[in-house]
Amino acid sequence: xxxxxxSKPDCKFDCISLLQKLITYPSITPKECGIYELxxxxxxxxxxxLEQESGxxxxxxxxxxxxxxFAESKPPHICFAGHIDVVPPGEGxxxxxxxxxKSNGIVYGRGAQDMKGGVSAFICAILxxxxxxxxxxxxxxISLLLTSDEEGEGTYGTQYxxxxxxxxxxxxxxxxxxxxxxxxxSGDSIKIGRRGSINGVLKIFGKQGHxxxxxxxxxxxxxxxxxxGKLAGVNLDNxxxxxxxxxxxxxxxxxxxxVTNVTPNEVKILFNVRNSPQxxxxxxxxxxxxxxxxxxxxxxxxxxxxxxxxxRGNPLISRMQKSIQKVCGKEAxxxxxxxxxxxxxxxxxxxxxxxxxxxxxxxxxxxERVKISDVRILQEIFxxxxxxxxxxxxx
Numbered sequence: 001x002x003x004x005x006x007s008k009p010d011c012k013f014d015c016i017s018l019l020q021k022l023i024t025y026p027s028i029t030p031k032e033c034g035i036y037e038l039x040x041x042x043x044x045x046x047x048x049x050l051e052q053e054s055g056x057x058x059x060x061x062x063x064x065x066x067x068x069x070f071a072e073s074k075p076p077h078i079c080f081a082g083h084i085d086v087v088p089p090g091e092g093x094x095x096x097x098x099x100x101x102k103s104n105g106i107v108y109g110r111g112a113q114d115m116k117g118g119v120s121a122f123i124c125a126i127l128x129x130x131x132x133x134x135x136x137x138x139x140x141x142i143s144l145l146l147t148s149d150e151e152g153e154g155t156y157g158t159q160y161x162x163x164x165x166x167x168x169x170x171x172x173x174x175x176x177x178x179x180x181x182x183x184x185x186s187g188d189s190i191k192i193g194r195r196g197s198i199n200g201v202l203k204i205f206g207k208q209g210h211x212x213x214x215x216x217x218x219x220x221x222x223x224x225x226x227x228x229g230k231l232a233g234v235n236l237d238n239x240x241x242x243x244x245x246x247x248x249x250x251x252x253x254x255x256x257x258x259v260t261n262v263t264p265n266e267v268k269i270l271f272n273v274r275n276s277p278q279x280x281x282x283x284x285x286x287x288x289x290x291x292x293x294x295x296x297x298x299x300x301x302x303x304x305x306x307x308x309x310x311x312r313g314n315p316l317i318s319r320m321q322k323s324i325q326k327v328c329g330k331e332a333x334x335x336x337x338x339x340x341x342x343x344x345x346x347x348x349x350x351x352x353x354x355x356x357x358x359x360x361x362x363x364x365x366x367x368e369r370v371k372i373s374d375v376r377i378l379q380e381i382f383x384x385x386x387x388x389x390x391x392x393x394x395x
């Protein structure tokens with residue numbers, strides 16, 4: 001049912017040419033490398049711009065030129081969000097990682113999937129939509145939010161921009177983040193939420209000594225051993241229909257002097273909990289302290305991202321599902337699996353948000369690549385979503 005999308009669709013704006021061009025910018029976090037000027041030149045006819053820079057990070061918010069013309073009627077405001085920064089390419093590429101080579105139906109390059117493919121798809125879909133439907137913005141306000149600080153700490157990216165947008169009355173009603181979220185082909189899944197992430201460092205203290213005199217030692221490895229089964233891999237909740245159980249996953253254990261005749265003075269355990277809304281940082285802290293009761297220990301926890309969920313009955317989800325059904329001829333799986341993304345910052349502000357993108361099988365890998373058909377399918381999904389949203393019939 002997707003065969004009509006494998007060849008170039010009847011669109012004036014070609015997402016593949018744009019993708020190849022975007023890849024040629026070596027925008028390793030937090031570099032922007034002039035990409036925004038290219039994008040502004042494409043959008044200039046229909047959009048105004050709000051640019052913000054903090055340190056080395058640059059953010060771009062583009063919004064409909066007539067955004068304020070319908071302030072009283074308040075047509076829905078849909079934002080397409082993404083990042084233009086990429087991780088370093090590494091060595092061993094078949095093609096130069098910032099060349100944007102197209103070969104045998106595939107585009108190669110750092111960022112091809114994560115996420116310049118998605119950015120190219122929604123830019124071209126928006127431009128095509130506005131070209132076909134001259135008065136569409138009477139019924140719909142459109143914006144784009146781009147950052148160069150997603151692959152790093154994210155401190156000065158999307159979460160930095162949202163208070164500024166709120167202050168200026170530019171906050172969206174709903175958001176589509178074009179993260180690479182598909183499993184096999186574009187449109188096979190919609191991310192409707194994500195688990196949060198809690199990082200922990202637990203130190204158990206003992207008394208260093210000679211192994212020949214264990215009575216004079218307090219071995220923290222032995223203290224940990226009696227409790228390890230209550231920490232490693234334990235589920236802190238039972239999960240639900242949207243989320244898997246929140247599991248405590250130990251990622252590193254270390255201690256001692258790397259000799260065989262001295263017991264360690266302390267043992268350090270690193271762990272992570274990908275938490276559902278059922279488990280909070282306070283719940284993790286309470287559980288670990290209960291397990292370690294009676295020991296001398298130190299516990300440090302940090303919530304790097306909060307969980308969020310857009311409810312299944314939300315109109316944003318249903319409309320995106322219908323668009324995917326029309327383009328791909330199948331029902332998209334609703335999922336909360338995977339790591340974190342900038343969608344969490346919108347979710348934290350109770351803004352309806354979904355993630356729809358190309359597959360993610362080569363993200364951050366050598367020879368990162370994306371099928372041309374997947375990027376074009378995504379462009380068609382976004383175009384259908386916009387046209388159906390305002391009641392237009394796709395050509």
